[in-house]
Amino acid sequence: MIEVRNVWKEYGDQVVLERVNLRIEEGEFCSMIGASGCGKSTFLRLLLGQEAATRGEILLDGKPLPREPDAHRGVVFQRYSVFEHLSVVRNVMLGLELPHAKFTGRLFGARRRAARDEAVAMLERVGLGAALDKYPQQLSGGMQQRLAIAQALMMKPRVLLLDEPFGALDPGIRKDMHELLLGLWRESNLTIFMVTHDLKEGFTLGSRVLVFDKVRVDPQAPGAYGARITYNIPLDRSRASASSLHLAQAVVEHASRSAAALI
Known part of the structure; x- marks a missing residue:
């Protein structure tokens, strides 16, 4: 349904995303995690059409994604957009x-x-x-x-974009919202992209976890390199054991700590 081909996003001399490639089938729930400032929300804005890629392209059903928001893409922000x-x-x-x-x-x-x-x-x-x-x-x-x-x-909408939608909620309310969102997702076959800083939330909700990370950092030029999707982890809970999910989570936690230390 969605194909991302060699996408870069730059703001002047600041490279935020570089060489992002991705293929997503309709109905997937993609949790996007990673250290602060590694381009997750920027990527979400590219999917929304709020911003355009500097290089590369994003396709929806094989056609270029419209360069402005439309009814096919719904969005929910952390601040209540009502x-x-x-x-x-x-x-x-x-x-x-x-x-x-x-x-x-x-x-x-x-x-x-x-x-x-x-x-x-x-x-x-x-x-x-x-x-x-x-x-x-x-x-x-x-x-x-x-x-x-x-x-x-x-x-x-065919695609629902969520930018840390539950970050400001208490733990008990977040759990209720998780159940609500999963129920709506299963009922409607939505394709969802959700930015979260909560690893547990990402693995609890997502059918796929996308980890954004800067693989190259130059201390003399911190803006010279951008982030990529360094881990793309499909989660098939009908077959995956608790131990395999735990292993995937441990890999992501290690990557996130490494990225935070570099930045």
């Missing part, structure tokens, strides 16, 4: 209203009722069916992140 002045249900309806209401920004009559029914169904799926008329400031952090996920899924 509209404070809109109710919960209006936040989720907004994605359906804007493309079809260019002048007023609203739908009316039967189309509006249908959009609301669809939004309510989505909110019930993420456990917010009892909070339809509340405003984001009246919700807990976990509930706001559920709302952000509902927003992203409302447009039925």
